[in-house]
Amino acid sequence: MSRGASYSPAAGTVGGGLNIDSTHLIVLIETSAQNAHKQDSGTGSELDLKGRAFLRTGVGWYFGGGAQWSKLSTALYDKQAWRPAFGGGKDLFYENFSMRAQILYVLPGSDHLNAVQGPEISLWMPSPASRSHLFYRQTLGIYEFHQTSVPGNPGLNQRYVASFLQFTAMYRF
Numbered sequence: 001m002s003r004g005a006s007y008s009p010a011a012g013t014v015g016g017g018l019n020i021d022s023t024h025l026i027v028l029i030e031t032s033a034q035n036a037h038k039q040d041s042g043t044g045s046e047l048d049l050k051g052r053a054f055l056r057t058g059v060g061w062y063f064g065g066g067a068q069w070s071k072l073s074t075a076l077y078d079k080q081a082w083r084p085a086f087g088g089g090k091d092l093f094y095e096n097f098s099m100r101a102q103i104l105y106v107l108p109g110s111d112h113l114n115a116v117q118g119p120e121i122s123l124w125m126p127s128p129a130s131r132s133h134l135f136y137r138q139t140l141g142i143y144e145f146h147q148t149s150v151p152g153n154p155g156l157n158q159r160y161v162a163s164f165l166q167f168t169a170m171y172r173f
Contacts, residue, residue, distance in 0.1 A: 007044075011036035015048075019172070021129050026054040026062055036072075043075040052085065052104075063088035068106070081111035085120070091127045098127040106143070114155075118143035128172075137168040 015032025030050045038044040052066030065086030072079045089102030102122045108115040122139040126132045142163045147155035 008037040013166070013168075019128055024056050026052075026056065026064070026128075028052045028066075038072070038074050041074040041076045045073055047071045047073075050085075054088065060091045060093075061088060062090070065104070067109075079113055081109055081113075081116075083107055083109035083111060083116070087120075089122075091129045093127065093130075098125075098130045100124040100127040100129065106141075113149050114145040114147075116143050116145040118161075133172050135170040135172065137166075137170060139166040139168070140164070141166075 011034045013032050013034040015030055017028065017030035019029075020027040028050070029052075030048070032048045034046050034048075036044055036046050048068065048070045050066065050068040052064065054062040054064030056062045065084065067082055067084050069082050070080065083106050085104045085106045087102065087104035089100055091100050092098060100123070102124075104120045104122075106117055106120060108117045118141065120139055120141045122137055124135055124137045126135065128135060140163065142161065144159060144161050146160070147153075147158040149155040
């Protein structure tokens, strides 16, 4: 059965972060807040924190992972969880164009209420390994989860799939 994650179809997000792109290491730390309202209450906001580290190979590939934390607060309830993530990507450089392609798999971690998990696919243009100051990133997340576990109903018998698409403009100082 497929059903959305019961969020409003659009939300605004503001955030900041630190990105270190060196010869052998990529470190990315991000924090954000968004006004993603839940449809059951018509209210809601979410806080996110992500930390990831990747080791580069000699041919432009990188591999690694990290952890992320999120907290959803509504007028009716609060939920939070830590989730590990792992994956990799590649920087692509051409004469007048560069980009970074990345895929991560986010595990459920401490999310016992919904067990949210699935792939996140991101594209950066230009690649953060370039000397550019302005970047565009597009991230597609496809998550599988179960109905929220509550006393008397573990929710495990109803599984769902939801996706999100995030468009991000970034400026590097």
